[in-house]
Amino acid sequence: MNPAQQGLLSALRATGAVIPVTARSTEAFSRVHLDFGTRRAILANGAVILNGEGVAEPDWLAHTAHIGRSAEALLLDMSALIDAEFGTAARSWIVEEYGAPVYFCVKMNASAAEDVRTGISAAAELLASRFNLSGLQQHANGNNLSFTPTGISKRDACRHLIDSIRDGSGAPLIGIGDSLTDLPFMGLCDFIMTPSGSQIAGLMARTSDKDLTP
Incomplete structure (x- = not known):
């Protein structure tokens, strides 16, 4: 974290809890050692909601696991295509949570920014030309191309969490x-x-x- 980011986190922590909302998996988030003022978090693009004890909410987990498993065959085919067409130029994987697939991710192994942009665009075009992606939400930002099954989202998870914890006190x-x-x-x-x-x-x-x- 740079000084400005550290200052912002300190200011937010001084006035309330900071609830992380991230694409990071449960495993990756476990390596983040910051005091957010709460153990609540939304992880894996909304597939997992951690409660106040830092434990995944079982009902939400069952809901997103069902959605993810319904898309598993498609995600596996997408990963196989990227491996076959790009070889060592790219890496791809399916993020899993508690044994269920929740989204698919592609990154380029190039170091030059232009090569990364070209590769990510080519991967997106290739996947769109071979598969029906209407049931997936596509996201591209820098060296990251991801596809998440519709029904798993940060927004849906945040709405669920907000509804369960907001107390009407007027806190912004x-x-x-x-x-x-x-x-x-x-x-x-x-x-x-x-x-x-x-x-x-x-x-x-x-x-x-x-x-x-x-």
Whole structure:
């Protein structure tokens, strides 16, 4: 974390709890050692909701596991195609939670930014040309291309969590994110915040430039 990020986390922690909402799996999140002021979290693009004790909510887990297993054959075929067509130029895997597949991810092994952009675009086009992806939500940001079954989302998980914990006290709920796919869950909050240089900020800048063009 840079000093600005550290300062923001400290300021937020001073006024309330910070609930992480992330694509990170349960295993990856277990390696994050930050004090958020709560053990609650939304993980794996919304597939897992950790409660106040840091334990996955079983009913939500069963709900998303059913959705993920319904898409498992398609995700396996997508992964096999990427391996066959890209070889060592890319890596792909299916993220699993408690034995159930929840989303599919592709990354390029190139180091140059232009090569990464070209590779991610090619992978997205290849998958779209071979499969019916209407039942998946596609997300691309930097060296990350992911496909999540419809019904598993950060927004759905956040709505469930907000409904269960909001107490009517009037405490403001602030949604913070950097990716376009964060906007749906951020829209559930009273205020939204995004870092400069983020995918969201870039879109806002491009939109603003167009609006100001005579």
